[in-house]
Amino acid sequence: AETLSARLARLRDWRDFDWDALGRLLGRTHALGFRHADLNAHNVLIDGAESLWLIDWDRGSRRAPGPWPARVLERLARSLRKLHGLRVEAADAKASWQSLLRAHERGGATEANGG
Numbered sequence: 001a002e003t004l005s006a007r008l009a010r011l012r013d014w015r016d017f018d019w020d021a022l023g024r025l026l027g028r029t030h031a032l033g034f035r036h037a038d039l040n041a042h043n044v045l046i047d048g049a050e051s052l053w054l055i056d057w058d059r060g061s062r063r064a065p066g067p068w069p070a071r072v073l074e075r076l077a078r079s080l081r082k083l084h085g086l087r088v089e090a091a092d093a094k095a096s097w098q099s100l101l102r103a104h105e106r107g108g109a110t111e112a113n114g115g
Helices: 004-010 019-031 068-089 091-112
Strands: 044-046 052-054
Touching: 004 044, 004 068, 019 052, 019 068, 019 091, 068 091
Parallel strands: none
Antiparallel strands: 044 052
């Protein structure tokens, strides 16, 4: 397995990572009310089959619907900025983040409609 941080460090173009899959995973997770207290690029694992796993749930919680998913996503964005610096300002990185956000909305809507 490899962390998201490690994967991004070796990619020339961040669009080569499946940001849609991560966005859908996070959207479904949030729609079910699960809040990861420390979502960062080290807590997303990619296994040999390219499946995504969220790890380090020791401070996670179940929450009622509210504005908290945006704060969780902002934490992930801060992590990417901290780990990868100005790289997050490149066109491919910005496009990748927008893809994640769109997929997050779709993932949450899919789960809210019964999966």
